[in-house]
Amino acid sequence: MTQSAAIADLDETEQKRRSEADRPSSLVEHFGTDAPLNLDSGKQLAPWQIAYTTAGTLNADKSNAVLVCHALTGDQYVTSSNPVTGKPGWWSMMVGPGKPVDTDRFFVICANVLGGCLGTTGPASINPETGKPYALSLPIITIADIVRSQAALVDRLGIETLFAVVGGSMGGMQVLEWAASYPDRVFAAVPIAAGARHSSQNIAFHEVGRQAVMADPDWCGGNYLVEGKNPKKGLAVARMAAHITYMSGQSLHAKFGRNLQDREQLTFGFEADFQIESYLRHQGMSFVDRFDANSYLYVTRAMDYFDIAGRHGGVLARAFKGTKTRFCVVSFTTDWLFPTAESKMVVHALSAAGANVSFVEIDSPRGHDAFLLDEPELFATIRGFLSGAARARGIPGPAESEAA
Amino acid sequence: MTQSAAIADLDETEQKRRSEADRPSSLVEHFGTDAPLNLDSGKQLAPWQIAYTTAGTLNADKSNAVLVCHALTGDQYVTSSNPVTGKPGWWSMMVGPGKPVDTDRFFVICANVLGGCLGTTGPASINPETGKPYALSLPIITIADIVRSQAALVDRLGIETLFAVVGGSMGGMQVLEWAASYPDRVFAAVPIAAGARHSSQNIAFHEVGRQAVMADPDWCGGNYLVEGKNPKKGLAVARMAAHITYMSGQSLHAKFGRNLQDREQLTFGFEADFQIESYLRHQGMSFVDRFDANSYLYVTRAMDYFDIAGRHGGVLARAFKGTKTRFCVVSFTTDWLFPTAESKMVVHALSAAGANVSFVEIDSPRGHDAFLLDEPELFATIRGFLSGAARARGIPGPAESEAA
Numbered sequence: 001m002t003q004s005a006a007i008a009d010l011d012e013t014e015q016k017r018r019s020e021a022d023r024p025s026s027l028v029e030h031f032g033t034d035a036p037l038n039l040d041s042g043k044q045l046a047p048w049q050i051a052y053t054t055a056g057t058l059n060a061d062k063s064n065a066v067l068v069c070h071a072l073t074g075d076q077y078v079t080s081s082n083p084v085t086g087k088p089g090w091w092s093m094m095v096g097p098g099k100p101v102d103t104d105r106f107f108v109i110c111a112n113v114l115g116g117c118l119g120t121t122g123p124a125s126i127n128p129e130t131g132k133p134y135a136l137s138l139p140i141i142t143i144a145d146i147v148r149s150q151a152a153l154v155d156r157l158g159i160e161t162l163f164a165v166v167g168g169s170m171g172g173m174q175v176l177e178w179a180a181s182y183p184d185r186v187f188a189a190v191p192i193a194a195g196a197r198h199s200s201q202n203i204a205f206h207e208v209g210r211q212a213v214m215a216d217p218d219w220c221g222g223n224y225l226v227e228g229k230n231p232k233k234g235l236a237v238a239r240m241a242a243h244i245t246y247m248s249g250q251s252l253h254a255k256f257g258r259n260l261q262d263r264e265q266l267t268f269g270f271e272a273d274f275q276i277e278s279y280l281r282h283q284g285m286s287f288v289d290r291f292d293a294n295s296y297l298y299v300t301r302a303m304d305y306f307d308i309a310g311r312h313g314g315v316l317a318r319a320f321k322g323t324k325t326r327f328c329v330v331s332f333t334t335d336w337l338f339p340t341a342e343s344k345m346v347v348h349a350l351s352a353a354g355a356n357v358s359f360v361e362i363d364s365p366r367g368h369d370a371f372l373l374d375e376p377e378l379f380a381t382i383r384g385f386l387s388g389a390a391r392a393r394g395i396p397g398p399a400e401s402e403a404a
Numbered sequence: 405m406t407q408s409a410a411i412a413d414l415d416e417t418e419q420k421r422r423s424e425a426d427r428p429s430s431l432v433e434h435f436g437t438d439a440p441l442n443l444d445s446g447k448q449l450a451p452w453q454i455a456y457t458t459a460g461t462l463n464a465d466k467s468n469a470v471l472v473c474h475a476l477t478g479d480q481y482v483t484s485s486n487p488v489t490g491k492p493g494w495w496s497m498m499v500g501p502g503k504p505v506d507t508d509r510f511f512v513i514c515a516n517v518l519g520g521c522l523g524t525t526g527p528a529s530i531n532p533e534t535g536k537p538y539a540l541s542l543p544i545i546t547i548a549d550i551v552r553s554q555a556a557l558v559d560r561l562g563i564e565t566l567f568a569v570v571g572g573s574m575g576g577m578q579v580l581e582w583a584a585s586y587p588d589r590v591f592a593a594v595p596i597a598a599g600a601r602h603s604s605q606n607i608a609f610h611e612v613g614r615q616a617v618m619a620d621p622d623w624c625g626g627n628y629l630v631e632g633k634n635p636k637k638g639l640a641v642a643r644m645a646a647h648i649t650y651m652s653g654q655s656l657h658a659k660f661g662r663n664l665q666d667r668e669q670l671t672f673g674f675e676a677d678f679q680i681e682s683y684l685r686h687q688g689m690s691f692v693d694r695f696d697a698n699s700y701l702y703v704t705r706a707m708d709y710f711d712i713a714g715r716h717g718g719v720l721a722r723a724f725k726g727t728k729t730r731f732c733v734v735s736f737t738t739d740w741l742f743p744t745a746e747s748k749m750v751v752h753a754l755s756a757a758g759a760n761v762s763f764v765e766i767d768s769p770r771g772h773d774a775f776l777l778d779e780p781e782l783f784a785t786i787r788g789f790l791s792g793a794a795r796a797r798g799i800p801g802p803a804e805s806e807a808a
Contacts (some may be wrong), residue, residue: 040672042672140673199656200656200662200680201651201653203678203681204644204656204684207676207684208644210674211641212641214674215619215638215641237612237641240608240611240615241612241645249740249743252603252608253604255604258714266709268444268543270614270701270705272611274604274607274708277607277608281611297674304677307662336653339653
């Protein structure tokens with residue numbers, strides 16, 4: 001079956017998503033064979049492209065740019081509506097006019113990660129050598145590769161030093177990688193609900209997800225796009241398992257407990273008797289329409305490979321030695337995917353490196369996902385930290401800039 | 405394909421396991437159509453059978469019987485070698501001559517659970533009405549059903565009151581169910597690493613496992629046995645996800661960390677670079693040979709449905725009102741599947757019910773699985789509690805019984 005014939009069989013959301021992989025609705029920067037991206041694997045990627053959105057206005061001295069880094073299944077649509085799902089930007093509460101990351105004051109950039117599926121080069125992109133999707137012929141991507149691609153974008157935009165790099169979860173990993181790899185280009189760094197490495201337990205959960213995808217015969221050894229298939233069941237199982245890790249036991253208990261779904265009594269069957277089952281199945285099914293299975297493999301692998309200290313003789317502080325970046329490290333009390341201990345490890349390393357670092361552990365029952373939710377203490381923390389850093393960098397406040 | 409033709413294609417371990425489903429190597433009690441088992445679903449099971457082992461000697465007044473209840477994927481081979489895997493009994497460290505559950509003193513009974521796959525009636529058993537395996541035509545089983553089947557076995561053995569019921573995890577659920585349903589037949593109860601209900605998070609993990617099994621096309625809507633298939637990939641993924649929950653983040657970190665498997669460097673691929681990946685894959689693959697996929701669905705469902713308080717107007721203490729059973733409740737500090745809070749809920753309810761209860765939280769880094777491992781404090785706790793209870797019941801110690 002040809003790829004276009006196969007696409008004709010897909011539902012609208014999936015069709016839209018597949019077309020976004022190469023021709024995104026957002027802005028996109030193309031890099032030709034003269035500007036290859038050097039990858040940690042030793043391979044090069046060329047041509048390649050990076051899809052991104054911006055919000056706010058870059059000031060004259062280009063000192064007010066904030067790079068927002070997205071998490072595992074996020075995208076560049078941080079404040080604007082996602083063209084596939086039609087949903088509002090994933091961090092609309094955090095980023096926008098008057099919001100903690102204030103687009104009246106800052107110029108916000110958010111790029112789809114390398115290996116992703118919404119316009120930046122990834123396994124669903126067309127491999128120029130074959131005219132077919134890369135699938136597993138795409139080299140393995142690392143967090144450092146993702147950051148290198150973002151640096152190339154920032155270069156294109158003519159920005160020397162980012163005012164801030166902000167992100168949660170895998171976004172927080174990128175923040176730390178930016179600070180470690182480009183210390184002179186990051187004025188302020190905000191890693192939220194993240195760590196400087198992926199733990200054994202986290203690798204384990206990712207491996208379960210990958211095995212679930214690969215166990216699905218519709219995965220076709222990675223070639224489902226040309227085969228006109230989609231490993232929906234496997235990817236849904238992967239998402240369900242991952243989703244549990246994004247919530248705390250406490251929040252699952254508070255939200256669902258043992259409540260039954262649309263029924264008075266147990267059915268004595270394998271239907272979704274419990275609300276939590278129904279909720280998880282929905283999470284799994286809605287995910288597969290908006291995300292590419294191979295991207296899931298690549299991006300989870302990027303997280304697994306992340307270990308900043310590993311590149312510095314096991315001493316995390318060495319990665320940040322002499323840094324002038326100011327840090328605000330944030331964790332949540334009930335986050336068991338990136339528990340406070342992982343953030344504290346970062347804080348201790350930064351302190352040992354002599355960095356300017358503040359640390360906030362936010363009391364929230366909502367687990368890892370708290371960073372995406374309505375958490376007033378998080379908003380206040382980010383707003384306060386960025387305002388202070390902006391004053392230190394001489395970026396005028398919104399009122400001042402209007403007056404100017 | 406006929407079932408026997410299909411079986412000819414299976415490897416030896418799997419063949420052995422399938423034959424154990426109806427004709428176990430262990431002892432087995434058969435119940436005919438005159439002795440149906442009443443199930444919580446309102447259905448009846450007849451004929452049915454229960455497979456079990458015993459160790460030690462029942463004393464003259466039948467006062468020294470200890471029922472050991474196994475966990476989700478356990479079996480009746482608590483001290484003797486498993487006929488499928490050839491491995492030693494799963495609780496050989498706990499049960500045996502001179503061990504904490506001392507078979508020189510006690511008569512130990514351990515039965516395969518209803519819904520299981522090693523000889524007690526389960527979905528792999530032949531449905532007498534069709535001559536084919538039950539598969540999904542077996543009614544849903546509950547923990548109370550499992551306990552009811554054990555009570556029928558204990559009746560057959562002519563034992564009025566069990567000296568003790570002991571078990572960990574799902575075994576601990578059975579212990580609590582015994583104490584709640586047959587208070588006069590349980591002298592002492594030892595629920596370890598368990599709770600009186602299955603939490604929302606635990607139901608969630610089970611649902612992921614079930615979806616992984618059902619997503620495997622070789623599951624064949626449950627009819628894989630007659631189709632000559634085995635949903636190995638799906639069941640392996642289910643086991644992998646579950647296995648993570650049996651260990652603590654701490655123990656995964658200590659055991660595997662980010663260590664690489666048989667290599668010096670990352671391979672930049674999807675092979676099992678990390679030891680934890682290799683370990684999990686092994687856990688998944690070795691599980692599918694020894695366990696039936698439909699049994700996995702049924703037994704996880706039994707755990708999900710478990711909620712003693714739910715049957716007593718939401719008040720757990722009511723389930724144990726006036727009980728004369730003495731309890732020893734045990735939890736482990738790093739068990740996040742059945743955290744100490746769940747055990748404490750049981751302890752509070754028992755105290756409110758006026759029960760004789762002791763509670764021990766054991767400091768162990770090993771998570772939920774600690775109950776199966778070499779944990780001296782656990783052994784000392786069980787030994788001490790059972791010795792005291794035995795004295796209270798007038799069961800002679802091993803030396804005294806030899807002298808007698």
